[in-house]
Amino acid sequence: MKKILLSLFLVFTTLAAFTQASDHLTFKGVPIDGTLDEYVAEMKKNGFSYLGTDGGIALLNGDFAGYKDCYLGVSTLKQKDLVHNIVVVFSDKDTWSTLSGNYFNLKDMLIEKYGKPSSASETFDVPSFKLPLDDNDKMYEVKFDNCKYYSIWETDKGAIQLSIEHNGISSCFVQLAYFDKINGEKIKASAIDDL
Numbered sequence: 001m002k003k004i005l006l007s008l009f010l011v012f013t014t015l016a017a018f019t020q021a022s023d024h025l026t027f028k029g030v031p032i033d034g035t036l037d038e039y040v041a042e043m044k045k046n047g048f049s050y051l052g053t054d055g056g057i058a059l060l061n062g063d064f065a066g067y068k069d070c071y072l073g074v075s076t077l078k079q080k081d082l083v084h085n086i087v088v089v090f091s092d093k094d095t096w097s098t099l100s101g102n103y104f105n106l107k108d109m110l111i112e113k114y115g116k117p118s119s120a121s122e123t124f125d126v127p128s129f130k131l132p133l134d135d136n137d138k139m140y141e142v143k144f145d146n147c148k149y150y151s152i153w154e155t156d157k158g159a160i161q162l163s164i165e166h167n168g169i170s171s172c173f174v175q176l177a178y179f180d181k182i183n184g185e186k187i188k189a190s191a192i193d194d195l
Contacts, residue, residue, distance in 0.1 A: 025158035025180045027086045028064075032158070032180035036076045039083045048072055056081075064088055065109065067102070078185050084183035088176040089165075096138040100149075102174045103164050107151050110162060117151040124148070143169040157181055 024031035030042045032060050040050055040058045048062035060072040067090050075085040090106075094101035111117070124133060125146045133141065143166050150163035158181040165175045 010076075013158050023157065024182055025155065025160075025178055027178050032083055032086060032178060034083055035081045035085060036074060038073050047142055048102065059187060065106065067091065077141045077146075077190060078080050078164065082183050082186060082189060084180050084187050086178040090174040090176075092171045094137040094139075094172075099139070099164060099174065103149060103162065106162055106174060106176060108154060110151070110160065114153045114155065114160065118154040120151040121148045129185070139172065142166050155181075158184065 012129060023032045026032065028043070028046045029139055030039070030046070032039075034042075035059055036053065036056070039062065040053075042061050043062075044050060048060035048064075051059040051061055055081070056076045056078040058074040060182070062072065063071070063169055064070040071089040073085075073087040073089070074083055075084055090102055093102065097142070107117075114156070124138065124141050126133070126141060138147070142164060143168070147164055147166075150161060152162075153160040158178045159179045161175075161179070163175050163177075164172070166172045
């Protein structure tokens with residue numbers, strides 16, 4: 001009888017732990033929750049190298065979703081050491097075909113996992129007389145903030161955003177961001193308290 005009760009207790013404890021963890025959006029199977037140090041430790045276990053922390057953002061480097069040498073930013077609010085946002089920055093690309101290829105490959109994988117995006121835009125914000133754009137023109141427009149390529153998945157646990165981004169005119173890349181709903185609301189409540 002004791003063995004049965006012990007077994008039932010372990011089953012219910014495991015289910016309770018799983019249910020609690022499943023309330024948060026996950027990244028690499030790890031719930032986006034806990035302190036920055038705890039989350040960094042989990043990402044190290046997943047093969048990422050820790051590069052440092054600045055302003056409540058830990059920077060790591062490693063492979064993700066079949067892509068080499070990605071940078072990972074894990075964010076908290078300084079006043080509240082609670083992880084709520086993860087950003088993956090993929091390697092810089094020099095051509096539109098490789099940049100858009102990364103974007104569409106990742107989008108296809110995200111659709112397979114999460115379904116059709118809640119919202120998306122895949123356009124260039126340029127006057128009609130500039131159309132059609134060739135590959136060089138498209139890279140120019142990315143560098144000057146006229147590329148509006150993004151897909152957003154809204155889930156019960158948070159949001160996931162895939163986008164084509166740039167850093168000045170020398171760096172163009174795909175970015176993937178995860179926003180945990182529960183901790184995002186806690187961070188927002190903390191910010192509202194400051195007002």
